[in-house]
Amino acid sequence: MPHQQTNRKMVTLGLLAALFIGALDVTVVSTAMPHIINDLSGLSLVSWVFSIYTLTTCVATPIFGKLTDLFGRRSVFTIGLILFVLGSILCGAAQSMTALIWFRALQGIGAGALTPVTFTIIGDLYPGEQRGKMQGVFASVWSVAGLLGPLVGGYFVDYVNWRWIFYMNIPIGIVSFFLVFVFLREQFEKKAKSIDYGGAAAFTIGISALLYALLSGGERYPWTSATILGLFVVAAAALILFVWIEKHAKEPMIPLSIFRNRVMNVSNISGFLAFSVSTGTSIYAPMWIQTLLGFSATASGLMVMPMSIAWPVAANLAGRYMYRIGAKKIVIFGALVVLLGGVWLTALTLQSPYWFLVGILTVIGFGMGCVSTPATVLVQSVVGWQQRGVATAANSLMRSLGQTVGVAVFGTLFNSYLVEHTPAEIAGGIHAVFLAIFIIAVLNTVAVCFLPAQRQIVEMQKANES
Incomplete structure (x- = not known):
């Protein structure tokens, strides 16, 4: 084992703290953006405050994933955390929108290390069934951050200053750095590395x-x-x-040999497809209820909350029972639940009640929790320690690409229906997106059926745990 005399409890707390600030930063900035625009101007550049973070995170993720396999988890995690906190400090001090975008790029590079390396360390520290439970707990952090982000952002904007949505990362980052750097012990083979x-x-x-x-x-x-x-x-x-x-x-950055592994390929394809479904649903379902049904932004925001709750509930259940029921069965069940939500989406009409959309988001969120957590555990279990970092990072990258490509495809499809922006055109555009989501959900369900049988998965896990 690469870890000896590690205080798992302390390291786990440190990793939770790091993942939390990385996840919180995705949502908290949205709430503060009107005030940021008032202070810094640059309205035309607003989208790049979010886009540049996505871009640099995607680029950095597999690079840091490989570096963890070459130089150990602790050092790469530390570098990522320092870059993220430094980026946060600079974002808080930004005096122009252009500067904020550049500093968000630095933050994104740090985030590219935090998420995959955190999940990789958890994969190292917790074997077998414990790994499934812990990955479920860590997956929940994203949903908790999604719920708290608007509240935290709103508090700082209303009662302190928008700059503190970035400065608050400093104390949490310091605690995380201390817990991981001090309590994580690695035995690492010292030899010349080829980068x-x-x-x-x-x-x-x-x-x-x-x-x-x-x-x-x-x-x-x-x-x-x-x-x-x-x-x-x-x-x-x-x-x-x-x-x-x-x-x-x-020493390739992404060894092509990992793509000869059927579990890796299926998990990556499913991650790409499933996360495009969840992103499209979370964008266009609130748009339907606000633009077409006339509900307030608050009602629209409350509608997304059940998805943020159902996802971690399912993730924890999936992580806890995947070794008893079988990972493949749970993943297929989750894909079918997501598909059910996709079918329900296509059945929406302008006469559909509010609770239909709440139900759809709850169903899709629950299905996503059953798909995503077992997939992460499977990816980490079917490769050796020397490739666990890059395998986890590759899976994270495919999920991020699924979200980005999904937004682009759905946006193009939606805009193709708009000529005069009438309610009928908007309804037609959103309905076309829902139909596309349904088709992608079908493809995802087909993809996960190609996972190997449970017996083969267990054999691969045993071979890599030994």
Whole structure:
């Protein structure tokens, strides 16, 4: 085992704290944005405060994942946490919207280490059935942060200052740093390491170009513009070069061998599809109830809360029982529940009551909890310690890409229905998105059926635990 004399309780608390501030930062900024705009101006740049964070997190995630396998978990986690806290300090001190965007980029790089490395350390510290339970607990942090984010952000904006939504990360970050750095012990083989600089550069260029195209297409630039098409060409060329480099690198950033593992492939495809479903639902269901049914923003916000509650409940149940019932059965059950929510979405009409949407979000949230947690545990269980970091990071990246691609596809589909922005056009556009969500849910259900039988999964787990 790579960990000896580690105080698991203290390290777990430190990891929870780090994951919490990383997750909270995603939602808390939205609440404060009107006040940030008043102070810093730059309304036209607002979307990039969120987009740049997504972009740098996606790029950094697999790079940090590989570094944890090369240099150990503690050092890479520490670097990520320091970058995140430093980014938070600079964001709080920003004097212009442009500066805030650059500092959010630094924050995103730090977040690219916090999430995958945190889940990797948990995968190291807790074996077998305990790992499932703990991954369920840690998955719940995102939902708790989603519920608390608007409240915390609202409090600081109303009673203190919007800058404190960033400054509050400092004390929590210091506590997390102390608990993990002091109490996490690693025995690590000291030998010369070969860093895949070429692969990292090609991946960074390819993913950055792809995400910039997806985040800008249809809004800043038309999809058929030379800029967007050029970005897609650059992305394709860089990613093809990346694959070539990985085939020949001594220590590849993402070993292509992990993609010969059926559990990895199915989990990554499912992560991409399922997280595009959850993102599309959480964006367009509130839009339906606000724009078409005339409910307030508060009512719309309250409608999303059951999804944030059902997800962690299911994640904890799935983590607790996946070894008794079988991971494949739980994942397929979760995919079917998400599909049920997708069917219900397509049946919505303008006469549908408010509770229909609450029910749909609850169903999809519960299904997502059953899909996501077992998938994380499976990915970590079917690879050895030396590849656990990069495998976890690759799975996180595919989920993030699913969200980003989903937003781009759904947005393009929705906008294609809008000519005069009449209620009928808006309803048609949202309904088209719901139909697309249903189709993706079907594909996700088909994908998870290709997971190996439980007996094969257990054999792979035993081989990697020994």
